[in-house]
Amino acid sequence: MARAWTKQHLNEWLRKLPFVAFLFFLAKGLLWLIVPLVLVAFQAADG
Secondary structure, X not given: OHHHOXXXXXXXXXXXXXXXXXXHXXXXXXXXXHHHHHHHHHHHHHO
Protein backbone atom coordinates (compact mmCIF):
# COMPACT_ATOMS: atom_id res chain seq x y z
CA MET A 1 0.00 0.00 0.00
CA ALA A 2 2.79 2.41 0.91
CA ARG A 3 4.57 1.52 -2.34
CA ALA A 4 1.69 3.14 -4.27
CA TRP A 5 2.82 6.56 -3.06
CA THR A 6 5.67 6.93 -5.52
CA LYS A 7 6.95 10.28 -6.72
CA GLN A 8 4.98 9.88 -9.96
CA HIS A 9 1.79 9.19 -8.01
CA LEU A 10 2.37 12.31 -5.93
CA ASN A 11 3.05 14.43 -9.05
CA GLU A 12 -0.19 13.24 -10.67
CA TRP A 13 -2.13 14.07 -7.52
CA LEU A 14 -0.52 17.53 -7.25
CA ARG A 15 -1.44 18.19 -10.88
CA LYS A 16 -5.10 17.50 -10.06
CA LEU A 17 -5.06 19.57 -6.87
CA PRO A 18 -5.80 23.00 -8.45
CA PHE A 19 -8.80 21.50 -10.27
CA VAL A 20 -10.07 19.82 -7.09
CA ALA A 21 -9.60 23.05 -5.14
CA PHE A 22 -11.46 24.98 -7.86
CA LEU A 23 -14.38 22.54 -7.71
CA PHE A 24 -14.39 22.75 -3.91
CA PHE A 25 -14.53 26.55 -3.90
CA LEU A 26 -17.15 26.51 -6.67
CA ALA A 27 -19.35 24.14 -4.65
CA LYS A 28 -18.82 26.27 -1.53
CA GLY A 29 -19.76 29.43 -3.44
CA LEU A 30 -22.89 27.78 -4.84
CA LEU A 31 -23.83 26.62 -1.35
CA TRP A 32 -23.63 30.21 -0.03
CA LEU A 33 -25.97 31.24 -2.87
CA ILE A 34 -28.41 28.34 -2.61
CA VAL A 35 -28.85 28.14 1.18
CA PRO A 36 -30.20 31.72 1.64
CA LEU A 37 -32.49 31.28 -1.37
CA VAL A 38 -33.89 28.05 0.08
CA LEU A 39 -34.39 29.68 3.48
CA VAL A 40 -36.18 32.65 1.88
CA ALA A 41 -38.34 30.28 -0.17
CA PHE A 42 -39.34 28.34 2.96
CA GLN A 43 -40.15 31.56 4.82
CA ALA A 44 -42.24 32.79 1.88
CA ALA A 45 -44.11 29.46 1.76
CA ASP A 46 -44.64 29.64 5.52
CA GLY A 47 -45.99 33.18 5.69
